Amino acid sequence: MNIKDLLISKENPPELFWALVIEKGLVQSGIWYIGDSVAEVLGIGAGIPWESEDELIEATDAALSSAIQKLPESYPEPQKTVFGVSTSWVKDGEISSENLGKIKKLCAELSLTPVGFVVLPEAIAHLYKSEEGAPLNGIVLKSGNENLELSVFKLGELVGTTEVSRSVSLSDDVIEGLSRFQGVSPLPTRFIVYDGKEGELEDVKQTLIQTNWSDGKINFLHTPQVEVLSTEKKVLATALAGGAEMGNVTTVVKSQEGEEEEVDLEEKQDEEGQITQKPPSAETLGFSVGEDVSSMKKEDIQNVSPVQSAPDFSPQSVRPQMVGAPSIKPMNMASGFLAKLKNLFHSFSKIFSRKSTGTYNKNKGLTAILAILGSVLVVIIILWWFVQAAQITIFVTPRRTQENVQIIFDSNGQFDQGSGIIPARLVTDSVSGEKTKSTTGTRLIGNKATGSVQIANGNGTAINLSSGTILTSASGFKFVTDKEASVSGQLLPGSPGTATINVTAFDIGSAYNLAKGEVFSVGNYSKALVAATSTGDFGGGSSQQISAVSKDDMARLEEDLTNELSLNVKTILSGKVSESEVFVDDLVALEPTRENYDRNEGDQADSLKLSLELGATGLAADRTKLLDYAKNMLNSKAPTDYSLSSEQIDFKFTFVSEEDGKYTYDVVVGGNFLPNVDIEKIKSTIIGKNSSVAMEHLNAIPGFDHADVSLKIKFPPPLKTIPRISKNILIMIRPE
Numbered sequence: 001m002n003i004k005d006l007l008i009s010k011e012n013p014p015e016l017f018w019a020l021v022i023e024k025g026l027v028q029s030g031i032w033y034i035g036d037s038v039a040e041v042l043g044i045g046a047g048i049p050w051e052s053e054d055e056l057i058e059a060t061d062a063a064l065s066s067a068i069q070k071l072p073e074s075y076p077e078p079q080k081t082v083f084g085v086s087t088s089w090v091k092d093g094e095i096s097s098e099n100l101g102k103i104k105k106l107c108a109e110l111s112l113t114p115v116g117f118v119v120l121p122e123a124i125a126h127l128y129k130s131e132e133g134a135p136l137n138g139i140v141l142k143s144g145n146e147n148l149e150l151s152v153f154k155l156g157e158l159v160g161t162t163e164v165s166r167s168v169s170l171s172d173d174v175i176e177g178l179s180r181f182q183g184v185s186p187l188p189t190r191f192i193v194y195d196g197k198e199g200e201l202e203d204v205k206q207t208l209i210q211t212n213w214s215d216g217k218i219n220f221l222h223t224p225q226v227e228v229l230s231t232e233k234k235v236l237a238t239a240l241a242g243g244a245e246m247g248n249v250t251t252v253v254k255s256q257e258g259e260e261e262e263v264d265l266e267e268k269q270d271e272e273g274q275i276t277q278k279p280p281s282a283e284t285l286g287f288s289v290g291e292d293v294s295s296m297k298k299e300d301i302q303n304v305s306p307v308q309s310a311p312d313f314s315p316q317s318v319r320p321q322m323v324g325a326p327s328i329k330p331m332n333m334a335s336g337f338l339a340k341l342k343n344l345f346h347s348f349s350k351i352f353s354r355k356s357t358g359t360y361n362k363n364k365g366l367t368a369i370l371a372i373l374g375s376v377l378v379v380i381i382i383l384w385w386f387v388q389a390a391q392i393t394i395f396v397t398p399r400r401t402q403e404n405v406q407i408i409f410d411s412n413g414q415f416d417q418g419s420g421i422i423p424a425r426l427v428t429d430s431v432s433g434e435k436t437k438s439t440t441g442t443r444l445i446g447n448k449a450t451g452s453v454q455i456a457n458g459n460g461t462a463i464n465l466s467s468g469t470i471l472t473s474a475s476g477f478k479f480v481t482d483k484e485a486s487v488s489g490q491l492l493p494g495s496p497g498t499a500t501i502n503v504t505a506f507d508i509g510s511a512y513n514l515a516k517g518e519v520f521s522v523g524n525y526s527k528a529l530v531a532a533t534s535t536g537d538f539g540g541g542s543s544q545q546i547s548a549v550s551k552d553d554m555a556r557l558e559e560d561l562t563n564e565l566s567l568n569v570k571t572i573l574s575g576k577v578s579e580s581e582v583f584v585d586d587l588v589a590l591e592p593t594r595e596n597y598d599r600n601e602g603d604q605a606d607s608l609k610l611s612l613e614l615g616a617t618g619l620a621a622d623r624t625k626l627l628d629y630a631k632n633m634l635n636s637k638a639p640t641d642y643s644l645s646s647e648q649i650d651f652k653f654t655f656v657s658e659e660d661g662k663y664t665y666d667v668v669v670g671g672n673f674l675p676n677v678d679i680e681k682i683k684s685t686i687i688g689k690n691s692s693v694a695m696e697h698l699n700a701i702p703g704f705d706h707a708d709v710s711l712k713i714k715f716p717p718p719l720k721t722i723p724r725i726s727k728n729i730l731i732m733i734r735p736e
Helices: 003-008 053-068 097-110 120-132 170-179 198-210 231-247 330-344 362-387 551-574 623-637 679-686 691-698
Strands: 016-023 026-034 038-044 080-085 113-119 138-143 147-154 157-165 190-194 225-228 251-256 259-264 390-396 399-410 421-438 441-457 463-465 470-473 478-481 485-487 497-508 519-522 530-534 542-548 581-597 607-622 649-659 662-675 704-711 729-735
Touching (some): 016 053, 026 053, 026 231, 038 053, 080 120, 097 113, 120 138, 120 157, 120 231, 138 170, 170 198, 231 251, 399 623, 421 623, 441 485, 441 551, 485 497, 551 581, 607 623, 623 649, 679 691
Parallel strands (some): 016 080, 138 190
Antiparallel strands (some): 390 704, 421 607, 441 542, 463 485, 478 497, 519 530
16 A cells, blocks of 8 residues: 555544755755654655755755645645755854854745754764664765765764865875875775765766776775665765654655565664563653744854764674674664664754743653753663773784796686686677877977079079079078079179079078078079179078877877776776686777877877777686685695685786686785684683773783774763673784
8 A cells, every 4th residue: 555545544643744955056855744753754855966055945845845745635735854965064063153144044035943953964974874783884975076075984983074175086085085084094994975966976886987096096995886865865875864853753665556665773672582661752752842943043143053862883894704793682772773863853942942931840850850960860870881882993914925927717617726727708798988188299390581682693604593403601591592593694894694583491490591692502603703792681581380199198198097097997907707707807909990180290289189999808716616625735835723714815907828728827926814813712801891801801812003982972981981882892813
């Protein structure tokens, strides 16, 4: 049955709420109500763009109208509103005065009653915990046109948030932002990308996938995963946080075309068959649920100080061996998560509220305070003794060994471990791209000087000069005649025959602009008998150096683009490799199938663009057989009391040759041997001790370097001890 049909059949419709997500440039809304421990979302409207504050009001009105169309006709339009805002809207845990004014104006213009707000990255992290059943280890990236906002979460706890101005390189911007998180090592290998416009997010995703992280200021344990967050999930996250504050909601449900998409935060029954208890109601925790907060007075406006919450805890998903993971009862998990969600929600009650007209009985108030303090003390004791959990990551110095071997990957499926023949299959694909690069070549261009000369012939006979006859000045500059000329012979001594003819410089340049009266030799004639004299100043000669395409420019551009595309195609090919295979990252073949330059060598140009398409062939080797081969080879070098796991084996491949479907590679096989550690013995040694004392005991582990202790609940220093229940301690061994 459709949720809407079920709701319409009720005699008394539930109280409806708005979930209004406001980001820079986009606003989106949803309608939800509080069911039985469930926040049920009836409809989510389309995202509406906005720029100015006036456009924000119009866009919000349009977003509300878009969502209200999905509301059953018998239901009244909601007024109470939970806001989801960007981190940039919040300063010191409170909405900045500028943005608070925007919310006040929105509420006044659209008759909305503000209930509270949540910060989007934190709300998104909690939604992911609800979906995946474990605290988020990831980097939440908000991609805007002008700025990037990066929020790093480890074990569900916000490590920090930074903002980076956008440049032409998204990869460089992300690396710059992550490099600011000093001491956060290792960084989570997961990106969750979102912003107001989903159309560009796929490009952001592909850019992050293709980024070579090893060449930057930061390094990941392995290539990070990248996923795009839909705009609907931001509305779901906002409704979940609001519902948890006002009605002990632990589940968010979206109704769509008769189907229900549910994220369940609370298991109904634990491993021992005991029914999970509901978390305490909002009223018993001191919240005013259902109170009329529609009256707003400007003089009552003040900033809201959010409540600091204890971070969630869950073992981090990593490769090293994991022994003795703590088992937390579903009741405790649900209660802890509900408390986290409540603290995530910041109430507007201090900002938009009426002054109380009555007075409280002082004795009743004192009794209530004492009761609350007593309850808090009991809760703290229970949490400290029974609920507290710890994740201890022990870093040890591994015993590293490696072997240089030659492995043959057989695409026909042959396997011979003794001969180093491993079955593999070919994976092929192509990739294309364009790249523009500034030219570094130069070329001299210009005009040739021109003028006229009078040729004097001292011979007794006439001479005939052909077109192109060379005339040479006293300084060595050469000119050529523009046309044929005939010069009569000398009639009387001292009276040579003459003829005037136009000449052009042999080369370009202003140096050929000679002055009047310059004397030239003519062809091969003796200058004493035949000479030429300029009749006026020569002019028009000029030259300049220009940028031009050189052969080196073309070669370097092709090399750079080939390197970039090879990284892209390796990422594409590795995506075709299954979990049961190992991608051999040194490709068998990488050849251009199409190449096109927009300029030719020698052309005048400041830049050169190349369009290139490459065809690539790689190998996917059988993982199990390859790792068995490596283990068999390396185990003979295992140090005493050390062992080698598959996760600690690595390969470096270099292609050599191919013959009949057999591909020969030189391979460096490396392995990190880790000490054999008795996890249960370590637990019994450090249980109940504080971190410094526990660290002294850990020093006895062979190869011990250091350890990180992460406690689920952040108690004050006197209570910061290792849990007293062994199953609540998770110990992991990792190489340094």
